[in-house]
Amino acid sequence: MIKEKIMGLFRECEPAVQRVLEKVLEKEWAKLSMQNPRGIKDDIREIVEDEARLLDDEA
Amino acid sequence: MKLESITLTNFRQFYGDQTLKLARDPTKNVTVISGVNGAGKTTLLAALNWCLYQENASAAGELVNKRALTETPVGFSVEAKVQVVFSHEGERYTVVRAQRANRISDSEWNREQPSFSVSRIRADGQFETVHNPAGAIESILPSSVSAYFFFDGEKIDKFARPGHEDEVRSAVKQVLKIEVLERARNHLAAVAREYRQELGSHASGELNELLQREAQLRDKLGTNKSDLETLRSERAAAERQLKDIDGRLAELTAVRELVAKRGQLQGDLTAREADRDRLWDDVRGIVHKGFIPLACKAMEQAGAILDEKRRRGEIPPGIREQFLQDLLTRGRCICGRPIGEDSKERRALLTLLAAAVPSELENVVLRTAGDLRALDSLCRRLPLELRDAMRKKVAIDDDIERLEQELDDLSRKLADFDQEDVGTLERKRRDLCDALVRLAGEIGRAETLISELHTQLEAVEADISKAQVRAQHAKRVWRRFTLASKAASALDKICDAFAADMRQQIREEAKKIFDTLIWKSSQFRDISISDDYHLEVLDRWGFPARPELSAGERQVLSLAFICGMSKVTGEEAPLVMDTPFARLSTQHRENIATQVPRITKQLVLLVTDEELHSRARDNLAARIGAEYELVFDQSTGCTSVRFVR
Numbered sequence: 001m002i003k004e005k006i007m008g009l010f011r012e013c014e015p016a017v018q019r020v021l022e023k024v025l026e027k028e029w030a031k032l033s034m035q036n037p038r039g040i041k042d043d044i045r046e047i048v049e050d051e052a053r054l055l056d057d058e059a
Numbered sequence: 060m061k062l063e064s065i066t067l068t069n070f071r072q073f074y075g076d077q078t079l080k081l082a083r084d085p086t087k088n089v090t091v092i093s094g095v096n097g098a099g100k101t102t103l104l105a106a107l108n109w110c111l112y113q114e115n116a117s118a119a120g121e122l123v124n125k126r127a128l129t130e131t132p133v134g135f136s137v138e139a140k141v142q143v144v145f146s147h148e149g150e151r152y153t154v155v156r157a158q159r160a161n162r163i164s165d166s167e168w169n170r171e172q173p174s175f176s177v178s179r180i181r182a183d184g185q186f187e188t189v190h191n192p193a194g195a196i197e198s199i200l201p202s203s204v205s206a207y208f209f210f211d212g213e214k215i216d217k218f219a220r221p222g223h224e225d226e227v228r229s230a231v232k233q234v235l236k237i238e239v240l241e242r243a244r245n246h247l248a249a250v251a252r253e254y255r256q257e258l259g260s261h262a263s264g265e266l267n268e269l270l271q272r273e274a275q276l277r278d279k280l281g282t283n284k285s286d287l288e289t290l291r292s293e294r295a296a297a298e299r300q301l302k303d304i305d306g307r308l309a310e311l312t313a314v315r316e317l318v319a320k321r322g323q324l325q326g327d328l329t330a331r332e333a334d335r336d337r338l339w340d341d342v343r344g345i346v347h348k349g350f351i352p353l354a355c356k357a358m359e360q361a362g363a364i365l366d367e368k369r370r371r372g373e374i375p376p377g378i379r380e381q382f383l384q385d386l387l388t389r390g391r392c393i394c395g396r397p398i399g400e401d402s403k404e405r406r407a408l409l410t411l412l413a414a415a416v417p418s419e420l421e422n423v424v425l426r427t428a429g430d431l432r433a434l435d436s437l438c439r440r441l442p443l444e445l446r447d448a449m450r451k452k453v454a455i456d457d458d459i460e461r462l463e464q465e466l467d468d469l470s471r472k473l474a475d476f477d478q479e480d481v482g483t484l485e486r487k488r489r490d491l492c493d494a495l496v497r498l499a500g501e502i503g504r505a506e507t508l509i510s511e512l513h514t515q516l517e518a519v520e521a522d523i524s525k526a527q528v529r530a531q532h533a534k535r536v537w538r539r540f541t542l543a544s545k546a547a548s549a550l551d552k553i554c555d556a557f558a559a560d561m562r563q564q565i566r567e568e569a570k571k572i573f574d575t576l577i578w579k580s581s582q583f584r585d586i587s588i589s590d591d592y593h594l595e596v597l598d599r600w601g602f603p604a605r606p607e608l609s610a611g612e613r614q615v616l617s618l619a620f621i622c623g624m625s626k627v628t629g630e631e632a633p634l635v636m637d638t639p640f641a642r643l644s645t646q647h648r649e650n651i652a653t654q655v656p657r658i659t660k661q662l663v664l665l666v667t668d669e670e671l672h673s674r675a676r677d678n679l680a681a682r683i684g685a686e687y688e689l690v691f692d693q694s695t696g697c698t699s700v701r702f703v704r
Contacts, residue, residue: 002236002628009553013545020546021243028243032201032236044246045253048546052539 003029016051023047060147060200061661062633065110068140068157069124071102074697079103081633081663082684083146089656089682090663091671091703094689099698100665103689104637107209110141110156112202113173123160126697128168136161147199147631149182152189154196200632203233207621208632212639216613218594218620219605227620228592234624235561237554244550247543254540258533266526273519280512287505294498297491304488307480314473314481321469328462335455338448345445348437355438362431365424383412561627562588569616569623575654576615578646586619594620611643618651622658633661640670648675656682 010021024044031037062081067073081090094100108114109122121128123139131137140157158173177192189195200208207230218227232238309318387408390398398404473485570586573596577583583604585597596616598604608616618639625632634655640648652675656662662682664671671679686703 006236006240006557009557010549013549016542017545017549020247020542021549024243024247024546025239028239028246029236030198032197032239032242040242041246041249044243045250048247048250048539048543052535052542055538055542056535 016055020047020051060145060632062635062663063144063146063151064142065103065107065144066140066142067103067106068142069127069137070106070139070141071122071124072099072691072696072698073102073106074124074126074695074699077698077700079687079700080685081661083661084684085660087682087684088659088661089679090661090685090687091679091683092663092665092687092689093668093671093703094665094698095668095691098689098691100667100689101211101637102698104209104211104635104665106141107143107635108205110143110154111196111200112205113156113175114202122158123168123170124697126695128160128162131160131162133162133164151180152195152199153178154192201233203229205632207234207624209635210621210637212614212618212636212641215617215621216610218617219596219608219613225592227588227594230621230624231558231562231565231588231592234628235558237558237561240550240554240557244547244554247547247550251540251543251547254536254543257536258540266523266530269519269523269526273516273523276512276516276519280509280516283505283509283512287502287509290498290502290505294495294502297495297498301488301491301495304484304491308473308484308488311478311481313478314476317469317473321466321473324462324466324469328459328466331455331458331462335452335459338452338455342445342448342452345441345448348441351434352438352441355435358431358434358438362428362435365428365431380412383408387412559590562590562592564627565620565623567623568626569619572622572626572654572658573616573619576619576647576650577612578644578650586616611647614642615647615651618655622655626658631660633663634659635663635665637665638667638670639664640666640675645673645675649678652676652679 006025007022010018013021024047027040027043027047031040061083063083064078064080066076066078068076079090079092082088092100092103105114123137127137127139136159138157138159140155143154145152145154154175154177156173156175159171160168161171163169175192177189177195178186179189179195180186196202218230232241305318305322308314311318386392386398387405392398392404396404398408470485470489474482474489476482476485566586566588569588573583573586574580582599583596584599584601587593587595587597589595594605594616596604596608598607605613605616622634625634639651643651648670652671656679664679683704688701688703689698690701691698
């Protein structure tokens, strides 16, 4: 329930930012139990890269 | 999460298998587990935490039941085990944690590391073993959050104690998963910083500066080309005037001979200047080979080594590899005699073949020897060629100087000629010649400058291409930086707004619950949770009343806060409370017994026989779905679970 509440917070962001946030939060959620989840920053960079690539194509 | 059953097997004072099936019916959602002090209520709570989170239950003593330990023969083992079955989002989980003790002597047991497993029956009926059991439990009810659902009732008043803002902050953040938002924001900000650093390596104004530089160079080049054209035009005009003067002078009978002589001298001078240019080319060629004499000694030594090897017959070898191969293949000598498979001739040929130099290496050696000889000859020839060239140059320079002198004398003669036209024309001619020399210099300088400008322009164009590539890359990096930054900023705003909103909702819920639980509700006006998570209760006059709360009232306030959080998050976790009523007065017990089962989805109460009686029990009765008694047997020192109803 709280997850849906949090995910619903980004509806007003621009679509690319919204998609990044949703994917990032899913990733963080999955690794919340870990104190220092290894490789999470790389995963997030990849999420940003993927979304930015779509913007590159649009540009 | 909804707890279905807890089974303890030889866990501390619980001997054998002891199972408690917990009430799950929405209308009968309370399980009461009663027992006197020391019967095992706290052990049961510890067993639940140990099974799910491996919380250090062994700190309180031996995990394996002591009766079971002593009953186990030497060489055999016994296991302390807790099994928790719960359902969550349509799936049924079975969690088992066990510790095995192996008896190695009458008084010694070797204890193994606890084992842990989680299996589940999925919504589609499929059974599966969970491969990351700890992760699975953490994702259902994180250990950090579980403390707000499985707790000792007497100790929960910490939320309401002054100076415990950190506890409140931590609870709100963990239960509301604000930590997820904060982590995501921090990680996104870190990624944005990385992109920012990448951007720093692509200087933003670099391309503009290069384009400006290119434009400047092009302007300069244009101006210089135009100047060069002007100079060339001037030279062409001067040459035309010179030709015209030469023509007019040649027409003058008095000086025709001198003019013809000058034409001849001029021709000779041009020829000698051409000779000098060619000679300079030759000298440059010789000088470029100037390093060869420096290597003369090394080449001599290399040649001597090869000669010595040749003298000793090592290079080239007496018998060529191919020749030996052919004999062995044919199996017959050139004299016609056969070479048998195991003959001494064949063995001799194989020995020779092993010593033979491969034909390719042989060719290389021969080629090198030839090259060394050619270089040696060049070494000796080069100094002679250079000396000869320099001698020729001196002769040419002398000729040129002489011809220039003769031409100058001739010009002076013509300039001083009695006939006015001749003198005027010749002086004009000399001015033109001076102008042509000056123009030649200026044209040369202009051409050099233009050539340099072209070189600079090519370099700048190459830099522009690189900068354009970098600019495109920078654009892409900028896009990524912006995206990560925007996401981090959005989280930043959302995080604070969400926390504030959740605080407000928890405050409202906690207030409602507090009002129903506290017996003197009219004395308290409100509950507040400040921005710095300071939990406060305001009295009827609006003054902070928390410092004046009794221990029981603080416990009620904390319970209201926990229930408020649970309601706001919608977290489907059971509330397991150990001795929740011990410090509470009758009115509070009755209120809690009435209200909490309505607020929470599942309630497990671990109570003493004294805690729950009279109206409190009456209030709870309709909600009780299961009731057990923990019975301690003094004769065995063990506890067993008795099903009451």
